[in-house]
Each structure stands twice: as C-alpha cells, then as structure tokens.
Amino acid sequence: MDWLDVLGWGGSALLVFSLLQARVLRFRALNLVACVILLFFNAFIEVWPMVGMNAVLCGINVWFLVKILRERHDTAKFEVIEVGRDDAFLRHLLRIHGADIRRYQPGSTWEPVAERDHAFVVLKGDETVGVVLLDADGDTARVRLDYVTPRFRDHTPGEFVWRDSGVLSALGFRRVLSPPDMVGAYYGRVGFQPDGRQFVLDL
Numbered sequence: 001m002d003w004l005d006v007l008g009w010g011g012s013a014l015l016v017f018s019l020l021q022a023r024v025l026r027f028r029a030l031n032l033v034a035c036v037i038l039l040f041f042n043a044f045i046e047v048w049p050m051v052g053m054n055a056v057l058c059g060i061n062v063w064f065l066v067k068i069l070r071e072r073h074d075t076a077k078f079e080v081i082e083v084g085r086d087d088a089f090l091r092h093l094l095r096i097h098g099a100d101i102r103r104y105q106p107g108s109t110w111e112p113v114a115e116r117d118h119a120f121v122v123l124k125g126d127e128t129v130g131v132v133l134l135d136a137d138g139d140t141a142r143v144r145l146d147y148v149t150p151r152f153r154d155h156t157p158g159e160f161v162w163r164d165s166g167v168l169s170a171l172g173f174r175r176v177l178s179p180p181d182m183v184g185a186y187y188g189r190v191g192f193q194p195d196g197r198q199f200v201l202d203l
Helices: 003-018 024-044 048-071 088-096 098-104 157-164
Strands: 079-083 117-124 127-137 140-148 175-177 193-195 198-202
Touching (some): 088 098, 088 117, 117 157, 140 157
Antiparallel strands (some): 117 127, 175 198
C-alpha cells in the first residue's frame, strides 16, 4: 500500500468517523478535514466528479462552521424556563438522558423534597438545550445538576444561564456553587472562581 492508498483510506475513514459525532461543531470540523483529504486524493487519481463534490462539501462545511462559531455566544437564542419540581417533562428529560448525565455528573440525583428546590429547562426555540437543578441555601444556589444535551455542547448556554438571564437574581440568589464532581467543568470560562473542588460565582 503506497502513500496515495493511505491518503484515500484515511480520508474515507475520517469521513465515516465524522458522521458518528453528536456534537455539531466537531462533526463539521472533522467532515471538513476529511473532505479536504479526499479532494486531494481524487485530484491525484484524476477523478474530477469526486473532486468537484468534495470541493462543494468543503464550502458547505466552512459555511456551517462560521455560522456555528458566530452564534455560539449569542445569548439571545436561549431561554430559561422554571418548571415544577416534579414536572412530568422534567422527569422525562432526566430519564432519557440519564446515562449521559451520570457520565458527566456521576453524583447527581433529583428527589425534590422542599420549596427550596428549583428546576429549570433551557430552551432554544422549541428545542431542549439542557436542564439545571438547584438547591437553595439562603441566598446561595447549590447546583445539583447542570446538563447540556450533546447537540448544544459546542454552544455556550452556560453563559446565558449564569450571567445574562437574570433568573437566579430574580429569585434572590447572590451566589452560585457548582457541583463538586462534574467531569470537564466549564465554569472557569464563564466567570466562576475556583474554590477547592467547586467553582463559585457572585451574582
């Protein structure tokens, strides 16, 4: 197998791998790289219809990547809706995303028992972006669950929930404590300060 075969098989493998990505930004970036590789491969073997197709796909991927990167910090696209602590839709979301939730927040549970518990669903239009569950401790909101669905993880809904929505301030909270066991916590990028195993945000 010569280097040209490696190039063709590698580009094809990467193209297939890109289709398995749930995160849109990652899918578009990997798909773009695969299309560039296959464009050069087909140019070397002079299969011009495939060169043309991959050139068009490169353009499409670049357009979507620019669009995603422009919109990922657009907080106007998100909305935070408080729902009942035992809401049926909330239970549905926690059930269908249960395995993914346990992957990123293995210690997370939700059995609301008091008025101090708050549950929010984050939306983009009519699409569910994520779920936030809080336990109130005076004017401190302790985050019990902060979950974003795979499709929206390349966006930044956390910026809106914690900094721009005003939802928590309206409820009288002055401080937010992140969950201590969150895998890949992003809080340091949206204004929280590290405090041991947790992050703290003053509202």
